[in-house]
Amino acid sequence: MINSRLKRKQIIVCFVLAVLLFLAVTWSITSGEYKMDLTAYLKTLIGQGEFKDNLILMEFRMPRMLITLFAGMALSMSGAVIQSITKNPLADPGILGINAGGGFAIAVFIVIGQVNPNTFIYVLPLISAAGGILTALLIFLFSYNKGKGISPANMVLIGVGLSTALSGGSITMMRKFNEDQAEFIAAWLAGNIWGDEWPFVFAFLPWILIIIPFLFFKSNSLNIINTNDQTAKSLGVNLDKERLILLIVSVILSSVAVAMVGSIGFIGLMGPHIAKSFVGPRHQLFLPIALLTGAFLLVVADTIGQMVLPIGTIPAGIVVAIIGAPYFLYLMYKTNSI
Amino acid sequence: MNLKNKNPIHFTIIFIIACIMLIVTFWISIVCGSADIDTSTILNAIFNYDPKDMNHNIIIDVRIPRDIGALLVGVALAVSGAGIQSVTRNSLADPSLIGLNSGAALMLALTYAVSPVISFPILILTGFIGAMAGGTMVLMIGRSRKDGFNPVRLILAGAAVSALLSAASQAIALYFRLNQSLIFWSSGGVSGTTWQQLYIGIPVVAIVVIIFILLSGQLSILNLGESVAKGLGQNVKIIRAGTMLLSMLLAGISVAIVGQIAFVGLMVPHISRFLVGTDYKKVIPLTAVLGGCLVVGADTVARMMGEAPVSAIISFIGVPYFLYLIKKGGRTI
Numbered sequence: 001m002i003n004s005r006l007k008r009k010q011i012i013v014c015f016v017l018a019v020l021l022f023l024a025v026t027w028s029i030t031s032g033e034y035k036m037d038l039t040a041y042l043k044t045l046i047g048q049g050e051f052k053d054n055l056i057l058m059e060f061r062m063p064r065m066l067i068t069l070f071a072g073m074a075l076s077m078s079g080a081v082i083q084s085i086t087k088n089p090l091a092d093p094g095i096l097g098i099n100a101g102g103g104f105a106i107a108v109f110i111v112i113g114q115v116n117p118n119t120f121i122y123v124l125p126l127i128s129a130a131g132g133i134l135t136a137l138l139i140f141l142f143s144y145n146k147g148k149g150i151s152p153a154n155m156v157l158i159g160v161g162l163s164t165a166l167s168g169g170s171i172t173m174m175r176k177f178n179e180d181q182a183e184f185i186a187a188w189l190a191g192n193i194w195g196d197e198w199p200f201v202f203a204f205l206p207w208i209l210i211i212i213p214f215l216f217f218k219s220n221s222l223n224i225i226n227t228n229d230q231t232a233k234s235l236g237v238n239l240d241k242e243r244l245i246l247l248i249v250s251v252i253l254s255s256v257a258v259a260m261v262g263s264i265g266f267i268g269l270m271g272p273h274i275a276k277s278f279v280g281p282r283h284q285l286f287l288p289i290a291l292l293t294g295a296f297l298l299v300v301a302d303t304i305g306q307m308v309l310p311i312g313t314i315p316a317g318i319v320v321a322i323i324g325a326p327y328f329l330y331l332m333y334k335t336n337s338i
Numbered sequence: 339m340n341l342k343n344k345n346p347i348h349f350t351i352i353f354i355i356a357c358i359m360l361i362v363t364f365w366i367s368i369v370c371g372s373a374d375i376d377t378s379t380i381l382n383a384i385f386n387y388d389p390k391d392m393n394h395n396i397i398i399d400v401r402i403p404r405d406i407g408a409l410l411v412g413v414a415l416a417v418s419g420a421g422i423q424s425v426t427r428n429s430l431a432d433p434s435l436i437g438l439n440s441g442a443a444l445m446l447a448l449t450y451a452v453s454p455v456i457s458f459p460i461l462i463l464t465g466f467i468g469a470m471a472g473g474t475m476v477l478m479i480g481r482s483r484k485d486g487f488n489p490v491r492l493i494l495a496g497a498a499v500s501a502l503l504s505a506a507s508q509a510i511a512l513y514f515r516l517n518q519s520l521i522f523w524s525s526g527g528v529s530g531t532t533w534q535q536l537y538i539g540i541p542v543v544a545i546v547v548i549i550f551i552l553l554s555g556q557l558s559i560l561n562l563g564e565s566v567a568k569g570l571g572q573n574v575k576i577i578r579a580g581t582m583l584l585s586m587l588l589a590g591i592s593v594a595i596v597g598q599i600a601f602v603g604l605m606v607p608h609i610s611r612f613l614v615g616t617d618y619k620k621v622i623p624l625t626a627v628l629g630g631c632l633v634v635g636a637d638t639v640a641r642m643m644g645e646a647p648v649s650a651i652i653s654f655i656g657v658p659y660f661l662y663l664i665k666k667g668g669r670t671i
């Protein structure tokens with residue numbers, strides 16, 4: 001049923017984005033303290049590189065790059081689903097306070113557990129996910145009105161309120177931390193990509209491999225949920241159940257990403273919007289593009305953050321916010337419906 | 339709209355009770371602290387100050403300025419919130435939620451980046467400019483073309499502008515390596531208030547609050563709706579712009595003194611309206627007193643919990659209240 005012209009357009013856009021993404025990755029990986037030239041990079045990539053290049057690429061740069069790519073994809077997908085569920089084009093895990101919830105849970109964990117977060121990388125995604133899900137449920141609970149269902153407007157308001165409170169709470173707990181822990185949370189809140197070793201990649205990968213295909217599989221449900229409730233009901237979709245499952249799954253996805261890269265907002269907003277501007281609102285069409293766009297945006301933001309300062313880096317989250325917030329405001333200015 | 343304007347005696351009683359509460363809170367706040375100091379010493383410190391006595395020094399140089407600072411910030415934020423709520427006719431507005439605080443914080447970060455030693459009047463001025471910039475951005479975007487200030491739009495625009503401005507402050511902090519001082523701005527604490535800050539802060543806040551009280555009749559008229567206000571011969575634009583400017587000035591001062599504190603400007607005007615109705619002649623003075631009471635109280639609690647940030651203590655009350663307001667569906671005043 002999908003218009004073949006659109007389908008062709010989707011494939012072309014996907015291809016172009018994949019090329020752009022590869023270029024961005026190359027740019028990001030070859031720049032830095034140790035400049036790697038292009039042929040050395042390509043050689044190392046296919047396993048023909050020198051020992052030194054191999055070490056730098058495989059041990060230091062590649063894991064971090066993979067984490068960045070996964071996180072960009074996860075955040076963008078999660079944003080797309082949350083936008084469809086809430087029927088709010090301006091929803092985003094960051095704006096809704098889900099990131100802040102994950103951060104708060106991590107801060108609580110550090111305080112109560114008294115652990116060095118580096119040794120608990122496999123637990124961290126779970127904790128962040130738990131915090132994110134609790135926050136999402138809280139938002140759902142408060143925005144649910146008997147008889148009227150969920151009010152998207154209230155959801156946004158409650159999310160903003162909770163997000164203010166939760167990040168305040170995390171900062172409060174920082175005072176109880178020692179210097180290392182405080183620095184970790186501060187960097188985390190700013191959205192510093194800190195997971196840069198292979199174990200992080202392996203901790204992240206299963207979530208990506210399970211949840212993203214699941215969401216693709218649910219494209220049709222998402223299409224229906226995104227229309228009005230009457231249509232959905234007459235098509236026989238159990239709305240509330242589907243909605244809840246999709247919400248929880250997408251919150252898990254973004255919380256896990258956030259656990260690895262820190263509180264990064266606006267990717268979940270920009271990715272889907274840019275994708276929809278190419279191929280329209282059908283999920284089968286725009287989700288793959290959103291996936292690639294999200295990864296591309298985060299890689300570029302991270303690389304810019306690493307290159308701007310002569311010494312040290314600006315966390316990717318800050319770069320994303322500086323690009324993303326004006327985009328958000330522009331979208332808001334354009335849409336009169338919200 | 340709630341039009342139950344109760345009789346003057348009712349207001350007088352409530353106002354007096356509020357003032358007594360404020361005095362009691364203020365007193366408790368001076369008495370409580372890590373150094374155990376009894377009442378007679380405090381009175382002595384105030385009336386016969388002896389520079390050689392350590393306890394006198396604690397009272398005069400640490401506790402009293404800190405409490406006056408908390409009081410000042412409470413008054414400023416609460417009245418600022420009342421002003422913003424009346425201009426936007428939006429009961430969910432708060433200086434921090436519409437970008438005033440983060441704008442002020444960004445300007446302060448910039449100021450610190452330029453020079454770490456800056457006199458307090460200049461800080462107030464830059465805080466004010468920042469609050470103005472942040473607030474204007476939010477109001478311009480949050481104002482939808484048809485129906486004035488839609489609360490959801492306003493809050494969303496506020497969240498996005500705050501995210502942008504905070505990211506910019508963080509970037510500046512990283513670039514100029516001022517992270518330590520910025521954590522202070524973002525978490526809010528009055529412990530470092532000095533007399534120099536107060537000598538300038540007190541008169542400015544006092545004057546602005548007096549102007550607000552003089553303007554309160556106009557605010558009540560504005561509250562009846564734009565067309566009614568115009569019909570009654572009010573220059574709606576000037577009153578709105580003036581109120582916004584004064585609110586921004588108050589927010590700027592409070593950020594310059596303590597950093598960012600949310601929800602004071604949201605809660606206190608609500609409580610006042612609940613107690614005395616919607617007549618701003620009564621709401622503004624009561625809001626000022628209750629706001630001072632809230633922040634001084636919260637600061638005392640924070641101190642007893644081992645220097646927790648005031649903003650966290652206030653969020654603890656403020657967030658449930660915010661959720662309750664949304665749940666109740668109290669969108670417009």
